[in-house]
Amino acid sequence: MDSHHPVPLWLWRLATWGFGVAVVGVIGLAWGLSRGWADPPRAGPLLWYENFQGDLTRWEFITSNGAALGPGEGALRAEFTAPEQLAMGLTSGPAGDFTLEIAGTQTAGDIGAAYGLIFAWQDEAHYSAVLVNGNGYAEAYRQAGAERTSWFAWQQWPNILLGTGSNRVRVDVGAGQMIARVNDEVLVEAETDAEGRVGVLARSPSASLRAGSGPSRVVFSWVQMWAPSP
Template sequence: MSPDTPAPPWLWRAAAWGFALLLAGVAALAAALALGLADPPRAGPLLWEDDFKGETARWTWRASEGARLEPRAGALVAEFTAAGQVVAALAAAPPGAFTLEVAGAQTEGETGARYGLVFGWQDDAHYAAVLVNGNGYAEAFQQAGATRTAAFPFQQWPHLLDGAASNRVRVDVTAGGVTARINDERLTGFEAPAAGRLGVMAQSAGPGRVVFSWVRVWAPGGPESDPGKPPATSRAK
């Protein structure tokens, strides 16, 4: 075919169809990524989620003197009046393996409050936690009485969002151990603690506010294995 010869219609049609298929493939891939195709696999189907806009009966609230923790305006809000204050919201954990993920941010006060998730909670001195702050620092540890064992010592980490941006903190817990992730990036791994409750935790660096947007839990049994699900009631015949 010479340069001056028009391309046959079938060639134009083939090119148009090929371009359309390419666009469709790109759109399908983008949709799949938006739905979590590239996310690390979780422990199972979504067991429950809470955005603190409705019923909060599954939770137990804990706050040290001078601090406050309560659902407000569609979020879980922690208010601090001084450094060294701690708050936690705790719920029953599913038996066996699970994935816990929370989203939070410090929205007021001098940046430095630590916030994230807690699991394997037995009491105030026995639990595991993964915490971050708005200065780009992260830590993961297990507390056993007066002994704190660091799985990831408190230090800067490149995949954190600074300031008042929301960060997602996640753990995948199995009998073989724990994998901690922040914003889907692997932070560290460590031995699983004893079974206990799970939830969110925040520690103050001074007066300020931390806001948790949501908490999500996945487990192999799905919603039917939710330990916080109200028992079914049968209607009298």
């Protein structure tokens, strides 16, 4: 266009109108996302919410020798003193479909402790779990006695917050199927049994704790359960 000729007024108005529509659209999208438009659907209404700051009598805490698990600093804390220690917090699960979600992070020690959720728990040798760690690794599996079925083998996955970032781990269970998510992104889908207890699981790193690093600590901020109304 010749620089000596002014831009037509209609073209300026069209450009201004288009820019305004784009700005309004971005603002509307941000508003919707802040209210959960992007959240995958859950199994039903919120059944309960636990932040480990009140009555915990419905919970059972199970740990390996040398590990500790209990409330502290407004959350649930797991502390480890040796490799491959376990800490589990368990409570009753719904009879049918459900959505379980937890928020956790590692707050002390060399990064590498795994943490996440547990469901379909029958005993320490029969349960299902979805775990992540601050090095960007994730896994999902079903333990049935000596046999382990790996739904998602232990490997790096891009949608995990690294270091001490808080990650949300979620599982949707229904009609014999489960969908595991990390920070709302699908990790894996698989066939599963649903019956059993639910809760949180943490595991210390497999390597020996580095001298001077201190105990490894994992913190669970909250656990939420959704299920259909009776």
